Amino acid sequence: MYELMTPTMLARGGVLLTVWAVAAGWPRGRLTGRLRRDGWQRICRGAWAVPGKEVDWRVRARAVQLLRPELVCSHRTAAALHRIELPAEGRRPVDAEEVLEFAALPPHRGGTAGRGWIRVYGTSRLTDRDCSLRRGLRVTSPARTVGDLIRAAGSREAAVLVADSALSHRFVDGLRRAPLVRVEELAAELAAPRCPGGPAARRWLALAVPGSGSPAETVARLRMRDAGLHPEVQPTLHTLTGRPLRPDFYFRAAGLAVEIEGFAFHGTREAHERDVRRFNELQNCPGVRRVLRFTAHEVFARPDRMTATVRAALTALTALTAVTALAARPGAP
Known part of the structure; x- marks a missing residue:
């Protein structure tokens, strides 16, 4: 009987249980030897993977x-x-x-x-x-x-x-x-x-934000929040041609955009070229005065440096805005 029902015929999804083969007529001792000779892989006690199948976590x-x-x-x-x-x-x-x-x-x-x-x-x-x-x-x-x-x-x-x-x-x-x-x-x-x-x-x-683009963006947002920095998350801006563009973070009053770059999504030549175009378009969006970019590694390993850089940029842009406004006043030297 067991010659009619081979182990391969009994397997489900590439997995064979010893109890199925025994129920089909295979003696336990003979079954183990047959499976090993035919290249079956032991997953755990009582379960085997068909020959050649990658035994991954699934x-x-x-x-x-x-x-x-x-x-x-x-x-x-x-x-x-x-x-x-x-x-x-x-x-x-x-x-x-x-x-x-x-x-x-x-x-x-x-x-x-x-x-x-x-x-x-x-x-x-x-x-x-x-x-x-x-x-x-x-x-x-x-x-x-x-x-x-x-x-x-x-x-x-x-x-x-x-x-x-x-x-x-x-x-x-x-x-x-x-x-x-x-x-x-x-x-x-x-x-x-x-x-x-x-x-x-x-x-x-309560701190979760639907639409956050990556784990690094989540950590960056939380660390900026801890530092008292509260940017808009993924707001819709428009390029000079009217195309919508969504930076990761945007400090609208200062005109500062912040982008978090993850290698998994940006690690090919095509992705790099797309990123360069995106950076140039973002830099030229009306209302955007400066763009900061951080790698995911920087966010995870050096979050304090990231927040310090953001704060320094905000301070500089705020000061520049004040000077520009003063210079524009009537009678200004």
């Missing part, structure tokens, strides 16, 4: 859910599936070596399993509304995922960065995606009673 997550259907991808793993950016500069949301995170209802007590690369969070709230299907995996919904991440965030920057990402159009892993949630949905999620971290999470959500 394949490992699929194997875990096939072995334990009660587990739902959550937290960082759910963020990777939804393409929500996380607080780490210049890296993918999840890579092949990271711990995979899941949520489960009682009686599971949480903790780690699977040689340390699986972490399970016990939860008392996991309804159908909290879950969705993404790339063939059961995953917490975008609102629930962001709520979990904000509640577990260790800092204001991490919490607001995640919220901004989910609320905005973003370019993640080479793909552009639409906003995943609305502010009202996140507010409702964070209003759930008896959730640890809820009060701080609700305060942090």
Whole structure:
């Protein structure tokens, strides 16, 4: 019988469970030898990947859910599936070596399993509304995922960065995606009673801005806010030809535009040429007197230098405005 049902025929999504093969008639001992000879790759105890398949984090997550259907991808793993950016500069949301995170209802007590690369969070709230299907995996919904991440965030920057990402159009892993949630949905999620971290999470959500363009922009905005600097975020200006242009930040009274440049989006020749054109057009927009540009690395590594540079530019532009106004007065020398 087992010759009629080969391991490849039994696999689902490139993953074979030992129990499926045994149920089809394969003796356990003979099965293991056959799989190893044919180049099958052991994912974890009881699960194998078809020969030649890259065993990345998605394949490992699929194997875990096939072995334990009660587990739902959550937290960082759910963020990777939804393409929500996380607080780490210049890296993918999840890579092949990271711990995979899941949520489960009682009686599971949480903790780690699977040689340390699986972490399970016990939860008392996991309804159908909290879950969705993404790339063939059961995953917490975008609102629930962001709520979990904000509640577990260790800092204001991490919490607001995640919220901004989910609320905005973003370019993640080479793909552009639409906003995943609305502010009202996140507010409702964070209003759930008896959730640890809820009060701080609700305060942090109030700092989120839909439309923020990147994690670096989020951190720059928060650091400028701490320094008492409150620019407009992504306002619509117009070039000399009337084309709309949206700088990352704009201090309208001083005519100062601030741009945050991330390598992931701007790191090709074509992107560089586009940036040069954009810079020239922005510099010539009516009302724009100066443009400052900072790299994402500067924002994350030297935020104090960034805010000091912005403040110095504002001071200089304000002084220049005063001198110009004085010179324009009737009777001025």
